[in-house]
Amino acid sequence: MSEPHLQFVAHDRRAAPSASTTTGVPAAASTRTLVPLRQSTRIAARSLGTTRAGDLTSGPGLRARATVTGTAAIEQVSSARAEARDAVPTNDLSNWKNAQQDPLWVRLTLIGLAVGSLLLLVIIPVANVFYQALSAGLHAYWDNLFNDPDTRHSIWLTLIVAPTAVGANLVFGVAAAWAIARFRFPGRSALTTLIDLPFAISPVVAGLQLVLLFGLRGYFGPWLREHDIHVIFALPGLILATMFVTLPFIARELIPVLEAIGPDEELAAVSLGARGWQVLWKITLPNIKWGLLYGILLCNARAMGEFGAVYVVSGHIPGQTQTMPLRVDRLFQGYNTPGSFALASLLMLLALVTLVLKTVLERRTQRELAEAAKLHTVEIES
Amino acid sequence: MSIAVRNVTKRFGNFTAIDDVSLEAHSGELLALLGPSGSGKTTLLRVIAGLEAADRGSVHYHDEDVTRRSARDRNVGFVFQHYALFRHMNVLENVAFGLRVRGVRGPTVTQRVRELLHLVRLESLERRYPSQLSGGQRQRVALARALAVQPKVLLLDEPFGALDAKVRVELRQWLRRLHEEIHMTSVFVTHDQEEAFEVADRVAVMNQGRIEQLGSPQEVFDHPANAFVMHFLGNVNVFHGRVHDGKAHLGGFELEVPEHADVDVSAAAVYVRPHELAIERSAASGRLPARVVRVHAAGPVAKVALRAEDFGLEIQVEMPVERLAALALATGEVVYVAPRRIRVFVPEAAEAALTPEYAI
Numbered sequence: 001m002s003e004p005h006l007q008f009v010a011h012d013r014r015a016a017p018s019a020s021t022t023t024g025v026p027a028a029a030s031t032r033t034l035v036p037l038r039q040s041t042r043i044a045a046r047s048l049g050t051t052r053a054g055d056l057t058s059g060p061g062l063r064a065r066a067t068v069t070g071t072a073a074i075e076q077v078s079s080a081r082a083e084a085r086d087a088v089p090t091n092d093l094s095n096w097k098n099a100q101q102d103p104l105w106v107r108l109t110l111i112g113l114a115v116g117s118l119l120l121l122v123i124i125p126v127a128n129v130f131y132q133a134l135s136a137g138l139h140a141y142w143d144n145l146f147n148d149p150d151t152r153h154s155i156w157l158t159l160i161v162a163p164t165a166v167g168a169n170l171v172f173g174v175a176a177a178w179a180i181a182r183f184r185f186p187g188r189s190a191l192t193t194l195i196d197l198p199f200a201i202s203p204v205v206a207g208l209q210l211v212l213l214f215g216l217r218g219y220f221g222p223w224l225r226e227h228d229i230h231v232i233f234a235l236p237g238l239i240l241a242t243m244f245v246t247l248p249f250i251a252r253e254l255i256p257v258l259e260a261i262g263p264d265e266e267l268a269a270v271s272l273g274a275r276g277w278q279v280l281w282k283i284t285l286p287n288i289k290w291g292l293l294y295g296i297l298l299c300n301a302r303a304m305g306e307f308g309a310v311y312v313v314s315g316h317i318p319g320q321t322q323t324m325p326l327r328v329d330r331l332f333q334g335y336n337t338p339g340s341f342a343l344a345s346l347l348m349l350l351a352l353v354t355l356v357l358k359t360v361l362e363r364r365t366q367r368e369l370a371e372a373a374k375l376h377t378v379e380i381e382s
Numbered sequence: 383m384s385i386a387v388r389n390v391t392k393r394f395g396n397f398t399a400i401d402d403v404s405l406e407a408h409s410g411e412l413l414a415l416l417g418p419s420g421s422g423k424t425t426l427l428r429v430i431a432g433l434e435a436a437d438r439g440s441v442h443y444h445d446e447d448v449t450r451r452s453a454r455d456r457n458v459g460f461v462f463q464h465y466a467l468f469r470h471m472n473v474l475e476n477v478a479f480g481l482r483v484r485g486v487r488g489p490t491v492t493q494r495v496r497e498l499l500h501l502v503r504l505e506s507l508e509r510r511y512p513s514q515l516s517g518g519q520r521q522r523v524a525l526a527r528a529l530a531v532q533p534k535v536l537l538l539d540e541p542f543g544a545l546d547a548k549v550r551v552e553l554r555q556w557l558r559r560l561h562e563e564i565h566m567t568s569v570f571v572t573h574d575q576e577e578a579f580e581v582a583d584r585v586a587v588m589n590q591g592r593i594e595q596l597g598s599p600q601e602v603f604d605h606p607a608n609a610f611v612m613h614f615l616g617n618v619n620v621f622h623g624r625v626h627d628g629k630a631h632l633g634g635f636e637l638e639v640p641e642h643a644d645v646d647v648s649a650a651a652v653y654v655r656p657h658e659l660a661i662e663r664s665a666a667s668g669r670l671p672a673r674v675v676r677v678h679a680a681g682p683v684a685k686v687a688l689r690a691e692d693f694g695l696e697i698q699v700e701m702p703v704e705r706l707a708a709l710a711l712a713t714g715e716v717v718y719v720a721p722r723r724i725r726v727f728v729p730e731a732a733e734a735a736l737t738p739e740y741a742i
Contacts, residue, residue, distance in 0.1 A: 264466035267433055271453045271460040272480035272531055282483070286470040371469060371513060 129348050132341035144342035150318040151343055154327035160235070161310075161323060162303035165242035169299055173250025174292070178284070180251075181258035182266075192255075198247045206244050207312025210237060233315035238323065241309035246299045253295030257288050257365065260372040290364035297361060301354040305347060383444045383534045383567055384409045385430060390439030392425055399425040401591035402439070407535075407569055407584075409444075412561050414578035415571045417588030418614065423571045424463075424539055426588070430569060431537050432456045443534060459528030459566075463540040465520045467512040473499070473523050474508040480531035498526040501560070518549040525557075529564075538570035542577060554581050575615050579603065587611050609727040612653045619659065619697055625650040630726055632693075635670055639726050650728050656700040658723040661686065661709060669718035672697055674711050679703055686711065688719060 101107075134141055146152055179185070180192055198206065212218050214231035224231060231237045269283045285292070307325040314321040322330060324347055331340035385407040392400040400422045407413040415423040428434040430441055432453035440449040448456050468476050477495045486494075499505045502522040512520055521541065528536060541557065542550040558581050561568060572578050578585045579599035586596045587610075595607040606612040623632035628643035630636065630652050637652065662669060672688035675696070684706040686699045697719055711717065 264462050264464060265468055267453070268460065268462055268466040268527075269468070269479065269483070271431060271433065271458060272483060272527070273454050273457075274479075274483040275454070278483050282479075283468060 126348060129341055129344050132337065133345035136338050140338060141342050141345075144339040145346065148339065150322065151327055151331070151339065153319045154322045154324050154343070155346070157235075157238070157322065158304055158324040161238045161242050162300055164239050165246055165303045166296060166300050168239075168243050169246055169250050170292075170296060172247065173254060173295060173299075176251040177254035177258055181255050182263055195248050195251050198245050203241075203245050203306065203308030204312055207241050207309035210240055210244070210309075210313050214240075232313050233317065233321060235321070237313035238310055238321060241313045242303045242306050245306055245309050246303045249299035249302065250292070250295035253291050253298070253365075254288060257291035257368060257372075258284075260369045261287050262372070288368070290361055290368050294358065294361040294365050297354060297357055301351065304350060385535055385567055385569065386442040387426070387430060388440045388442065390426070390429055390436045390441070392422075392429060392434060392436050398591050400429065400436075403591070403593055404439075405586060405593060405596070407567055409567055410565045411583045412558075412568045412570070412581060414582035414585045415569060415588055416573070416575055416578040416585050416614075418573060420590075421588040422591040423573075423588045427537050427539055427569060427571050430535075431458050431460045433460070457531065457534050459525075459531065459533035459536040461521075461524045461528050461536070461538040461541055463543055465512075465524040465544075467520055467523055467527070469512050472509050472511050473504060473515070476512070476523055477527045477530050480527065484531065494530060495526075498530055501529070501563075502526045516549075517545045518553055521545065521553060525560075533566070536566050536568040538568065540571055540573070542572070542574075550577070557581060587614060589614070606725070609651060609653070612725060612727065617656050617698060617700075619654045619656065621652040621654070621695075623650060623652060625726060625728060630724070635668075635693075637668060637721065637724055639724070642726055642728060645728050647728050650726055653725045653727065654721045654723070656685070656698040657683070658721060659697065659699040660720045660722055661688075661699055661701070661711070662718045662720055663709075665718050666720070669720045670697075671716055672719050673716050674713050677706070677711055677713065679706055688717070690719070 133144075144151070145155075176191065176195060180188060211232055214220050214224060214237065216225065216232070218232075220231075229236075231240070265283050265287065266279050269279045274282065305325055306323075307329070310323055311326060311329075314323070314326055316322065316326065316330065318327075318330065324343060328340050328343045328347070331337075331343065387403060387405045390400055390403050391398070403422075403426060405426075415426060417423045425434060429436045432441075432448070432451060432455075436449065440447055442448065443456070453460075468479065471479065474492075474495055477498055478491050481491045481494060495508075496505065499508055502525055504519060504522055504526065507515065507519065512523070515523065525538075525541075542553055545553065554577055561581075570581070582599065584597060585599055585602050587594045587602060589610050595602055595611050597605075602611065603615055606615060612618060621630075621632045623630055624647065625631075625639060625642050626646050628638065628640050630639045630642075630650065632652060639652075642650075665671065670690055671692065672690040674686060675689050676687040678685040682703060683700050684703045686701070686706070688697045688699065689695070690697060699719065709717075
């Protein structure tokens with residue numbers, strides 16, 4: 001028998017609770033640093049939001065803010081607080097900012113480059129569209145838009161195709177996002193990948209595959225002809241093509257929102273006696289509404305502007321299968337520059353409205369996510 | 383109404399969350415499921431609520447088998463760990479939700495909600511939204527919401543887990559008083575033994591999907607069924623050695639263990655709680671010489687860390703501060719440590735691999 005060994009193990013149960021709470025803050029951190037953490041996350045979230053919006057024009061101020069993330073922000077905020085309390089006049093903060101700043105010529109060059117390319121690639125072309133459209137005067141502009149029956153029809157057609165495609169994708173998107181975010185099932189990752197497929201496929205190919213399926217010589221062609229149903233070169237084809245290319249928008253937008261919110265509220269509703277539809281209408285949809293609207297907006301913008309896929313299935317029949325983008329192209333090809341630009345300006349206006357709404361909704365969506373995160377963290381002040 | 387769980391097993395993929403568990407909560411009782419994370423306590427609670435389906439076994443409310451019934455039809459009040467309040471509804475709407483989806487309309491709803499808000503002392507906050515409430519207030523809203531549908535049983539998942547220490551202590555005393563008022567069969571999950579002991583009538587200690595011990599707080603603390611329970615319920619000094627002839631041999635040091643007179647094993651573990659060790663000035667048999675390393679005298683209980691140099695191990699001792707003052711210990715001085723009460727757990731062959739290095 002071996003020598004009896006002696007060993008001492010200290011087991012401290014009291015350390016456990018702090019380890020399993022979900023603060024996301026090391027247990028050792030003092031309460032003084034805990035409180036600023038929330039502020040700093042807010043700062044970080046805000047700066048992320050601005051960079052995502054692609055706002056490069058605000059220059060060094062934004063850049064400095066965007067680099068304030070994680071621990072740097074905690075230290076900065078908490079040190080600022082400590083200073084304020086101790087009332088010791090120091091210039092730590094301004095020093096810190098200076099350390100992050102580049103020499104003047106670097107800043108000027110970078111800002112110049114950003115502003116220059118923005119001007120050249122975005123602002124001048126956009127302004128030119130409106131300039132060209134209005135160059136012959138307001139009266140001609142109005143004439144070009146609404147007194148040409150084919151143009152008028154193209155506007156009307158777009159107003160039918162886009163909302164129909166968005167509506168169909170709304171149902172599909174909510175259902176798919178719900179399934180992916182809430183359930184684990186075989187084929188789940190395959191579904192997630194499939195949703196992204198339309199992003200990867202060229203719109204022209206998307207249109208072609210529809211022609212190959214539903215065209216006269218396609219698989220379903222003979223059957224469709226027999227029953228006198230027109231898909232290709234008709235409204236159903238336009239809708240199908242638009243649906244295909246805009247399929248990912250809503251589901252893509254909703255999956256992260258649903259995942260951040262988590263299933264608890266829905267389960268709570270079920271345990272309180274709510275049925276499936278009640279859970280969807282009263283709990284899930286109100287919680288995801290901003291993300292959902294954002295998805296609808298993006299989906300709609302793309303649906304109205306879609307050219308490639310629709311081009312292939314439309315057959316370019318003026319007054320029948322020409323949506324707005326197709327009509328713009330046709331007018332331009334026919335040397336009707338003012339008419340073409342007038343219609344283009346309408347699409348451009350839509351884009352600008354979308355952009356404004358997108359910014360607003362993006363902020364709301366961020367708040368939705370931030371609130372979800374907040375309700376899951378420990379309350380410090382109470 | 384009593385709740386019974388019979389031979390319930392639940393797996394997630396290859397992971398067995400609950401392993402053939404049977405348990406009964408008596409009518410009107412407040413039962414705690416206590417265990418470390420991953421011990422299956424929350425899963426068991428969710429199986430009872432119908433939020434998870436058991437792979438095997440059955441759940442009974444009173445005499446009724448509810449295994450196949452959905453959470454919606456079981457009529458349980460469930461309080462989620464993070465409360466899961468409906469963030470787009472104010473307090474009033476949150477509490478009224480259960481009544482509304484069951485088709486209750488009109489002034490009955492408002493009246494019932496007001497009663498409940500009075501019960502949880504939140505009358506003045508009925509127009510607030512969850513994000514405008516503190517953690518403790520959210521917790522009470524969640525409780526009022528769960529009680530609104532007049533459930534037959536109340537299930538709480540880590541009800542105080544997401545609160546800070548002070549609020550946690552207040553709320554658990556409040557929950558105990560509330561339970562005495564409404565006397566509803568309740569089961570709550572916690573990883574905090576202090577919480578379980580203070581609030582519950584009985585405690586089920588869980589580990590690795592099984593119930594290790596079930597009993598009143600006093601029983602469980604005084605007579606731990608096995609090494610896991612002993613470890614889990616507070617600080618403990620562990621000595622590894624050999625049990626032979628009714629004696630535990632720890633190095634050159636011997637302790638009488640008459641209850642294990644008939645065993646002879648080489649890998650037994652001897653457990654002594656820090657407050658069950660006494661410090662003496664004089665040497666005697668059954669006393670271990672040790673050098674004082676640190677003395678913490680803050681609070682009602684003084685903690686002394688000692689080092690038994692002959693064996694190279696550290697020992698923790700707790701005693702009332704008065705006793706410490708009487709001893710007048712100096713760091714570096716050699717004293718004698720005498721166990722007043724020891725527990726020996728002789729590992730079964732199968733358990734031998736599990737017991738020794740458990741730590742949280």
